[in-house]
């Protein structure tokens with residue numbers, strides 16, 4: 467008999483934005499009231515169905531997008547009511563992504579009152595000219611106002627998302643953004659270099675020669691970030707993620723004996739305010755996905771929901787699966803992926819944790835790859851495990867690709883609609 471389904475982590479994609487940012491390749495559309503209501507109905511139906519299938523309350527919940535904070539209070543109340551009926555309120559970590567233009571004091575209070583305990587704010591920059599260039603709807607003033615509203619509502623775990631390598635961004639502007647944001651004292655920082663995704667307006671402008679990419683400057687910005695975050699008391703625990711420690715200085719590793727992949731525990735050396743939801747991704751844990759275009763991974767099967775809000779709603783309303791693609795990987799191929807994801811974390815892999823997560827020993831399967839990375843100065847290994855160096859972390863995707871074991875999946879459904887799985891680390 468099959469073991470009951472688990473829902474260690476739940477990702478919910480909210481596919482609406484006030485307008486499309488210049489660089490964005492995530493699936494989202496502008497919000498149309500009727501469609502948003504239909505989407506909320508579909509979401510609540512899906513939650514109910516997961517409960518009927520035996521899913522228990524997830525330990526981490528992450529509403530990403532899109533712009534989840536675009537849902538109005540009535541729509542949030544319906545989402546919370548569905549979670550309440552499911553017995554899913556009270557997840558240990560519940561994150562909602564917010565755009566600074568859509569955070570009000572009242573909304574922040576309602577979210578907090580229903581158990582949302584972490585907010586990830588899409589700041590990107592505090593320079594109005596750069597925000598405008600990125601097509602963001604918010605201004606620098608809104609960043610500070612929203613931050614105060616969240617603190618006033620009782621949020622003591624806030625992530626600030628920043629971007630560097632923005633066309634026209636100078637080192638001075640970047641240092642200024644870092645200085646102002648670090649001074650706020652949020653518990654977490656995520657900082658990503660601008661990526662030029664095909665089919666985005668920013669990519670078209672790059673192709674048209676409207677600006678040039680300066681990789682050296684981006685590298686310097688990354689180095690400045692790592693140094694400034696460390697000086698401000700943050701610990702880098704993943705290539706792009708930095709967290710603070712709780713006042714007690716504990717690592718949160720007290721639950722580590724449950725092993726990686728169970729969602730809540732974090733390995734020693736990872737700060738208390740690390741995003742446990744994302745740590746679960748990087749450590750190869752299962753996660754359920756709801757909403758159009760959301761990707762999930764459960765019991766060896768990777769899947770993606772259809773990237774259309776109408777099609778998603780229609781499928782759910784007809785009690786059909788909204789998945790438009792799924793793939794089952796062999797255990798070794800999946801272990802290679804998990805190795806690559808996990809190496810994005812500064813602590814890398816302890817031999818025993820990797821074995822517990824995958825059933826494979828890194829030293830048996832990937833010895834030559836690890837030694838080659840050590841010889842390049844990109845990694846170190848010792849009696850406990852293997853990790854990337856500061857230099858290696860800068861090239862974590864290249865280093866991680868050495869561990870992939872491309873092979874035919876055990877099965878693939880609807881391969882034509884597959885869009886390369888993103889790291890989904892947001």
Ligand code: SF4
Pocket residue numbers: 482483484485486487490491492494531532533565588
């Ligand atoms: S707010 Fe986020 S999801 Fe929406 S368009 Fe901008 S980057 Fe994309």
